[in-house]
Amino acid sequence: MSIDRTQATQPIGAVQPRDTADNSLQQAARKTSVTNTPTSGTAVTLSSAQSALTQSNTQDINSQRVEELKQAIRDGKLTMDIGKIADGLLQDTQDYLKGI
Template sequence: MSINHTLKTQLVTPAHVQQEVKLAQRNLANSAPKENATSEKGTDVKLSALTQQIKADDSRDINLDRVEKIKDAIRNGELKMDYEKIAQVLMQNILDDR
């Protein structure tokens, strides 16, 4: 039995280097100026009356004054939590959803 020494060995390139090369080539191809680039016209979209009303609605579902008071209470360590009330409301919501 003999070992064949005539085969040439090649360097192995790590996978991450191969990926970086492919990514660089792809970026170069994407950044090259396109010769046949045409400008596309935008699509004309008309919103329904309800959608326009919702979009124009300035009312807020959040009481910002109350939120600020709660933030201040948290910062000052004055926020008192009623855990039993929270648990009751959560349980009630679960039962209502059934």
């Protein structure tokens, strides 16, 4: 199969390098404009439930299981049931399509 060009291609112009000194001045100007922005008098109070959610909770992560999985990956002993993964993907897709 052959493709013939119908129009001649035009050369791309040269790319001009950036002046890094000018860039640092712009960044400094942005920082000063942000720091000089006045703050509003709005106060935010979180509910106890929201406060509990934002705090780090190590009970959510089973660190022993995570370490076991990391070691199994390192040793090349981690096996995955690809049929189970495929079934889960199909089920999620079906649930998503039902919700549309």
